[in-house]
Amino acid sequence: METLSFEFPAGQPPAGRALVGCVGSGDLEVLLEPGLPGKLTIQVLTSVNGSSARWEHLFQRMFEGQTPPAMSIDIHDFGATPGVVRLRLEQGFEEIGHV
Secondary structure: OEEEEEEEEOOOOOOOOEEEEOOOOOOEEEEEEEOOOOEEEEEEEEOOOOOHHHHHHHHHHHHOOOOOOOEEEEEEEOOOOHHHHHHHHHHHHHHOOOO
16 A cells, blocks of 8 residues: 655635545545635545556646635545546536535
């Protein structure tokens, strides 16, 4: 198991929070909570060691050209593909009202 931490510039925190997905074979769980204004923090607990660059590239592509809301995101990964990660994050953003 490996724990990875990332930080990105952000806008204001959202009003809500969300929990999407579940930890299981090939899936992941994402918890989104309001964070500090101006800061998006992401902590990933993953079963795939040495995957930091893959996660960082995924987040950079997702937030490129936009200002995400200020959140604290916890991701519990069990070998999910980048497509599943993006899907779960987008589901969480939709739940908190940031599409």
